[in-house]
Amino acid sequence: MNLQSFNRFHNEVFNLPRDSFSNFDIIKVKSLGEYLYSVKSSFPIEGLSLSEIYVELHFFLQNNTIENPNADFEALFDFELTEINDIKGNYRDNQGRKFRHWMELASLLELLSNTEFGNNRSRRVLSSFTEEIFLIPNSILKTFLRDKILSINTLNSSGLSNLNSFELYRNLNFRPAMAILKYLYILNRPCTRFELSIFFGRPDYSLNSEDEIIENAISIGRDFPSNRENQIELFFERMGWKDEQGNYYKYSASQQPYFKFNAFFILMDAVGLIDYNVNDSLVSLTEFSSSLFSSETLPETVELESLLNEVEQLDINDDIASKVTKNRAELIAELLEADQDFLNEANKKASAKSGTVQISSQSERLRRDELIREISKQKALYVCQGCNQETFIDKNGNNFVESHHIIEYNTKEEGPDILQNLLVLCPNCHSRIHFARIDIVEQFYSRLRETNAITLDQFKEIHTKLNMLKTKHIEILLKKSIISEEESTELLELIAE
Ligand SMILES: [Zn+2]
Ligand SMILES: [Zn+2]
Known part of the structure; x- marks a missing residue:
């Protein structure tokens, strides 16, 4: 029974892509978005399977080039092949394994989302985020991905939802990145990847909300020693994970939760949400992520404000500014409900610009007004x-x-x-x-x-x-x-x- 619980627990930990993270850098995500967006017209309403995406990209790249080619990505294809079955065969072999890791990354970041057409969770469609990634300039790529990573949740991300052991997928809106930051903030000490992985690397189905997951983690984590080996001992004791002789169960090589969930730390580190110290493997808040908690306002609000501000600074076509606002209209409306301050902040900025406070630039003012108007329209449906x-x-x-x-x-x-x-x-x-x-x-x-x-x-x-x-x-x-x-x-x- 206990061995079963030990195995089940670790099967439930999100098994995130690894190969694609060996030399991760955020430009890779931009490339992914650009390649996927280039075949957008090939996506039918019911979506494509990952092997079909491979075939589409293969034929596209055989006949076209894209604006910012990425040699690492294109090396995943054998352009000598012309028969669909051979290409699909390629997808299934070793070369395809690397491609699959790229696609897992795309699913995790919601460049590919679950199709809402029918119940087939293995088919994917492009999301509005794919177009945004395609359009945005590199100068705000980091902010953009930071916002995305914070919002990755178990409801929408096909990269998080493909748990092989769970048929009973509940409607739990759980955001691991946000939960990790809240935990780090409240415990106010560097944390090990082990503790972050066991608490936030899997949705705990016995708990009913993200808040409950965080509360539960804090109540256990408060008593945790700082060292990983001691943490493991304490947690195994609590879970009753030992055999009849009283020996703790042992992890097999790739079963460690912090190994399966590691990609999440790499991503969060790459966009400045956490400091991930490779020497002692400890994770702590960055100056930016601390700032998310420094006001009365919800961290989501602070984050969204900072993204909108960066988008406002862009000296490029208005298309992106309005898309970013429009694509987040639902979130903006939610924040309006949950956080009166958000509305007042946005309101105050708009009013300051129309009146007593100096207007910094005409275009900035136009975009702020646009935001207020978009919100009012959204509220009026x-x-x-x-x-x-x-x-x-x-x-x-x-x-x-x-x-x-x-x-x-x-x-x-x-x-x-x-x-x-x-x-x-x-x-x-x-x-x-x-x-x-x-x-x-x-x-x-x-x-x-x-x-x-x-x-x-x-x-x-x-x-x-x-x-x-x-x-x-x-x-x-x-x-x-x-x-x-x-x-x-x-x-x-x-x-x-
Ligand atoms: Zn009027
Ligand atoms: Zn009318």
Whole structure:
């Protein structure tokens, strides 16, 4: 029974790619993204198996070259071969083994994701991340991958989900990198790869959430000695992993959890999330990862902010900035729910730029505004708050809507560029507000109030959360019949307090 538990435990540890990590560097990931993206049109909706990807790439590279060729990658193919069966045979032999490691890396990093088509977990499709990796310049590659590695989770990453021993795959959203950082931060000491691997190198199915996994790890890890051999002894004792003679079970060569899970440490080290000391094999936080925990804000928020800031600095086409925002819209919306500060931070930055604080550059300002607008549209589910009608699908795949500032964003009204002041409208409703006869506009506002598309609370929040509501704004709202006399008095009293 105990031997079974010992074996099962180690079968559950994520078995990550190894060959591809012998000389890992982040440019390899960029290459992977570029090669996979080059055959994007070959991916059917139901996805491709890894051997089919091998065949597609083989034929593509036989006839084409790509912009930034990577000789190591192309060495994995034998371009003399022309028969599909021979190529597939190549895939199955030793040469293919290296290719499979590259593909495992691609799966781990979600360059390849599980297909949502049917239940076949062995087929893969390209993700939005593949396109991002293809598009981004090397200057922000590290930040970009750092953000990705932090978000790798057991729900989405096919590289983490292909546990061979587990049929009962639960819907546990567990992010090993984030858990490792939290553990390092709370224990506040360098940790061994052994402890990080046993706690975070496998999802613990007896626990119900990432928080529970971290809490459990901390409660055991607090009593851990710092040395690996002693840790192993203590943990084996706790798990009852010994035979009848009282001897602890022994690991076979490749069974050690820190060996199977090692790629994760190499990745985290490569993007500056941890310091991995090769001499004593101890892992500790970096200056950057410590900074994730130094404010009241959620670490996810700090990380996302830092990525968005770097993207904002890019002096290249806006395409990437909007893709990055759009692809993370769900996360942004989640953070908005979970972390009021995130919204306020983004709001404050936007408002600072529109008002008292100096604007650093025109393009930076445009992108920050874009972010606020994108969030407001996301919150409104891309539906017009005036008429609920759909318009047309835009090039980003959303129903087309526009953002309107209730207190207008111009020198006359000086409305703040924040979520509480934004209304999401179709072009028709938007034009109505700006150009219709005054009684039609008033009628429209009263309908928006009835449906709670505009509420008194949102104006109160402009004061209570952001301290940005001015007497002048209240007068404008009253004059446009957006609020009543009584409501205007209430708001004036609120800001006078
Ligand atoms: Zn409308
Ligand atoms: Zn407008």
